[in-house]
Amino acid sequence: MRSRPPRSIAVIGAGVAGCGFVAALRQLGCEASLSLWEIGRGPGGRSGSRRSRGDAALVIDHGAPLLNLTAEPPPQLLEPLLAGGWIEPCELRVATLQGEAHLSQGSADGLLAGRLYRGRGGMEQLCRGLLDLAGPAVESHFNSLVRDLSVDGAGRWQLCDAEGGVLQEADWLVLSSTLLAHPRSQALLGWSAVPLRRVAAELGDLQLDHVLATIAGIRFEARSNLLLVLPAAAAAAWRALPFDLLQFDPAAQQRWGLQRVLIQPLSDGRCAVVAHSSRTFAADHLSLYGEHSAVARLLGLPPDRERLATAMAALEQQLLQALQPWLGSPSLEGADRQLMRWGAAFPVAPGLPSELCVCAASGVGFCGDYVAGPGFGRIEGALRSAERLASALAAAPAA
Ligand SMILES: Cc1cc2nc3c(=O)[nH]c(=O)nc-3n(C[C@H](O)[C@H](O)[C@H](O)COP(=O)(O)OP(=O)(O)OC[C@H]3O[C@@H](n4cnc5c(N)ncnc54)[C@H](O)[C@@H]3O)c2cc1C
Structure with a gap:
């Protein structure tokens, strides 16, 4: 003992x-x-949060975008975190994509139940x-x-x-x-x-x-997330969308290979868009690490650029098609793209x-x-x- x-x-x-x-x-x-x-x-x-050394305005929440509390009493650390200004209550415009293209307000997803908070200035x-x-x-x-x-x-x-x-x-x-x-x-x-x-x-x-x-x-579910950073000119259409978080219902996940899309406006007019893949898409791409993967870096695994480009193009195409009714055909000129793979995203x-x-x-x-x-x-x-x-x-x- x-x-x-x-x-x-x-x-x-x-x-x-x-x-x-x-x-x-x-x-x-x-x-x-x-x-x-x-x-x-x-x-x-x-x-x-993903940051970049030479780009102070770039902060992307590439994993969990928020924290929700569903049980009482709250964790004891909540109050000092709020008092210290590290996290803040968050009010998001949430919508759900049902099937092919029907948009409804709100979401019944468990990740959005209860009280919502986020990191102040990044998760x-x-x-x-x-x-x-x-x-x-x-x-x-x-x-x-x-x-x-x-x-x-x-x-x-x-x-x-x-x-x-x-x-x-x-x-x-x-x-x-x-x-x-x-x-x-x-x-x-x-x-x-x-x-x-x-x-x-x-x-x-x-x-x-x-x-x-x-x-x-x-067992764990995986996720492969597409991270897009849109320059200010291309960002306007995304920033004008009628939601900050779009949840895909099971039929929409099956149709589009996506589970959620987060619109994260940056302080300098750019916009980050994080498209979380469905668990099926991620399971099919489990061996594919992003170029910035910490594990791949420490293990000395070189990125498989060809497969990465194919997977990112597939996610991007699905994203643009799913959002076409609200975005039209937006220009992605000058956009920066990355893949973030979470091998064990959710137990x-x-x-x-x-x-x-x-x-x-x-x-x-x-x-x-x-x-x-x-x-x-x-x-x-x-x-x-x-x-x-x-x-x-x-x-x-x-x-
Ligand atoms: C895409 C995505 C979306 C999500 N969305 C939500 C959401 O909306 N709401 C929500 O509440 N939760 C969400 N989650 C889940 C949430 O992120 C996790 O529940 C939470 O972050 C888990 O924290 P943790 O400390 O238990 O584990 P982790 O965050 O996994 O922390 C474990 C740490 O240990 C390190 N580590 C492991 N082994 C070693 C080792 N041998 N040596 C050194 N370091 C090591 C890892 O690098 C890691 O940083 C999401 C997760 C993902 C991936």
Whole structure:
């Protein structure tokens, strides 16, 4: 049984759950030394924003565009995030495309139920706000893929890089992503065995074995998103559309290969348009990484430009055809195009039962939107699971 409250914790992933966990832990007064490890260039994960170094006005929410709260009471971190100006309530003009071309106001989609919020100035602000709440004493490591795990003779966790070098040691490990625990990553990252499963076999912790067997059974839906940035001249028609978010009903998804379209006006007159593919389109293009994929970059996988161009052209054509009744035939001259692939965009219920999230014997905690409970598969669930795990680790174990 590990010490609780822990003395040191290594957290894998700086998405909402990882950042929410360190924030919640600090709010509870836990003074453990904390390190945060993240593949991406900054915090956010699937709730991140795409930015460009030489183009300050370019901010594109390429994953989750908003956060919706459907259960009460709200997560405890909500109030400080609002008070700090990191997130704000959001009022969107939402429409649903039904079948071929019938537009109705509003949407019955679960991602739009309840109260809506968004990051102020981009969704990544949500995670930046959480890190701000956690304070300066969290060691954040971006651009860092934790490639492997091991446990030393004293039972401390070791996070390792591709060469087997030890990046960090800690007495507790928190996984805010299933990457190191799910068989899907074996093919993706070229492992001979799933890292946490290999270590669990050595540790002989029955609860950890049970958790890993449950995680192995979780399926994920993928998404391939087309990101368009339209220059001001071409943007006017898109900015004048009668909706900010267009949801596609099942018949429209099947017809157009799209699930949602987000119109994101930029401060300098340009407009970003993010077209989320249907899960079927994404499943058919699973092996195709975008040119800016952090995983592909770290693994040294070169982009397959020909297939990328074909997939983006297909999405663009479907988008233009679906919106033709409202846009006519808009010019896309000067538009910038990118593909953003999310291999595990949404976990499929039921997920990991929350009572399994602390494996005290081996010192492993789990949080993330893959944990069952209110908000499962959404930001709300990621945040709530992070708060639950922080409370469990900050509390002394029952006598
Ligand atoms: C296209 C899309 C649209 C969405 N729309 C909505 C929406 O409208 N509303 C909503 O509520 N939710 C939406 N979601 C879901 C939402 O984004 C997620 O529920 C939420 O962001 C999950 O946060 P998380 O912290 O659990 O996981 P993630 O955001 O996946 O964070 C995990 C992090 O861990 C990092 N990581 C994993 N393994 C390693 C490793 N070995 N080493 C280093 N780093 C590692 C990853 O890079 C990642 O940043 C959407 C998701 C997608 C993809």
